[in-house]
Amino acid sequence: MSTQIPPRALPQLDLDNKAFWTGGQNGELLIHKCGDCGYYVHPPVNFCPECDGRDVEPQPVSGRGTVETFTVVHKQWVPELRVPYVLALVTIEEQDDVRLATNIVNCEAEDVRFGMPVRVLFERHEDVWTPLFEPDSAG
Numbered sequence: 001m002s003t004q005i006p007p008r009a010l011p012q013l014d015l016d017n018k019a020f021w022t023g024g025q026n027g028e029l030l031i032h033k034c035g036d037c038g039y040y041v042h043p044p045v046n047f048c049p050e051c052d053g054r055d056v057e058p059q060p061v062s063g064r065g066t067v068e069t070f071t072v073v074h075k076q077w078v079p080e081l082r083v084p085y086v087l088a089l090v091t092i093e094e095q096d097d098v099r100l101a102t103n104i105v106n107c108e109a110e111d112v113r114f115g116m117p118v119r120v121l122f123e124r125h126e127d128v129w130t131p132l133f134e135p136d137s138a139g
């Protein structure tokens with residue numbers, strides 16, 4: 001896989017976040033969605049903060065979004081880390097307050113722009129499929 005990616009601490013999986021971190025196994029970005037009002041809930045919890053509903057289940061989203069904000073990191077924290085890399089908040093296209101902390105990959109750091117269309121891809125580490133984003137050339 002790409003060597004642009006910084007080594008990362010793997011998340012502790014629990015019942016609420018397992019779908020988010022393993023949906024990439026099937027190529028799906030899974031975001032919790034309220035079955036009562038349709039609100040996407042992220043980070044994943046088992047109730048809806050909008051309507052207090054309990055019918056909240058992970059649902060696949062398109063995997064498309066835009067770069068809300070980003071930071072180019074030049075510091076090489078560990079020897080195997082390739083710099084610079086891009087830390088970003090990506091807003092999913094389905095709902096503009098669902099923002100994922102992620103990395104932008106498969107492009108030069110200086111080419112990343114605010115509002116840039118991106119699409120998800122997954123990087124597997126053990127039993128975790130970390131959602132990353134790359135430029136969406138079709139967008």
Ligand SMILES: [Zn+2]
Nearest residue numbers: 034037048051
């Ligand atoms: Zn709801």
